[in-house]
Amino acid sequence: MREKLASLLQLQTLDAKVRELDASAKALPARLDPLRRDLAKLSGMLEIERQKLSETAQWRKQQQEQMERENELLRSAKNKLSASKNSKEYTAASREVDHKRKSISDRETELKKVNEATASSQVALDARGKDVEALQAQLAADEQAMAAQVAELAANLEETKKERDAARLVVDAGLLKTYDTLTAKRGFAVASVVKGVCQGCHMGLPPQLNNILARMLSIETCPRCGRLVYRKELLEKKDEPSAEAPPADAAASE
Numbered sequence: 001m002r003e004k005l006a007s008l009l010q011l012q013t014l015d016a017k018v019r020e021l022d023a024s025a026k027a028l029p030a031r032l033d034p035l036r037r038d039l040a041k042l043s044g045m046l047e048i049e050r051q052k053l054s055e056t057a058q059w060r061k062q063q064q065e066q067m068e069r070e071n072e073l074l075r076s077a078k079n080k081l082s083a084s085k086n087s088k089e090y091t092a093a094s095r096e097v098d099h100k101r102k103s104i105s106d107r108e109t110e111l112k113k114v115n116e117a118t119a120s121s122q123v124a125l126d127a128r129g130k131d132v133e134a135l136q137a138q139l140a141a142d143e144q145a146m147a148a149q150v151a152e153l154a155a156n157l158e159e160t161k162k163e164r165d166a167a168r169l170v171v172d173a174g175l176l177k178t179y180d181t182l183t184a185k186r187g188f189a190v191a192s193v194v195k196g197v198c199q200g201c202h203m204g205l206p207p208q209l210n211n212i213l214a215r216m217l218s219i220e221t222c223p224r225c226g227r228l229v230y231r232k233e234l235l236e237k238k239d240e241p242s243a244e245a246p247p248a249d250a251a252a253s254e
């Protein structure tokens with residue numbers, strides 16, 4: 001009976017380990033999601049800023065072309081001015097020259113402002129570009145480190161599954177069926193009893209059942225949760241010479 005219980009517990013331990021490794025393997029890649037989101041956000045901002053800057057550059061080019069045309073017009077207005085034959089022509093040409101000068105000067109002022117703004121935008125853009133590069137490098141490094149972790153977890157999971165499958169072969173077919181049903185229904189199938197209390201559902205067992213468990217001649221079930229139960233102290237005491245180390249507190253009390 002002791003061996004039967006021990007093999008059931010061994011199976012239960014390995015099943016729990018398989019579940020844990022499986023969950024870790026699934027959760028691992030999602031850990032980089034916050035970093036990926038940050039990177040996507042920063043890249044998006046960078047793209048928008050680049051777009052704006054290129055639109056500004058386009059605008060500046062247009063302004064400069066326009067200014068060249070205005071300078072030509074100014075030159076012809078000046079020619080008109082010097083060629084004016086009477087005061088009427090002179091006044092008109094003079095007004096045109098003034099008008100062109102003002103227009104060119106306004107455009108120059110605005111271009112200067114835009115040039116200054118562009119310069120500081122370019123500085124910010126360069127800084128952001130560096131941030132994005134740093135994040136990309138970090139993500140690449142993290143992904144690489146994680147690839148190793150994922151592979152390690154997968155290998156560990158495979159090995160544990162093999163151990164678990166081997167442990168299943170040791171358990172009696174009938175008992176295995178009960179174990180599987182209970183595991184599916186209750187999460188785990190085998191519960192220890194400590195001081196007469198089932199550790200699966202925390203109900204006190206009837207004293208008679210506790211006495212039956214003390215004899216270790218049969219595998220009993222908890223009347224409340226239906227789990228297979230055993231008295232913890234009985235299994236631990238005589239298990240000590242085996243590879244399984246007893247809990248520290250049990251060892252200290254002896």
Ligand SMILES: [Zn+2]
Nearest residue numbers: 198201222225
């Ligand atoms: Zn119970």
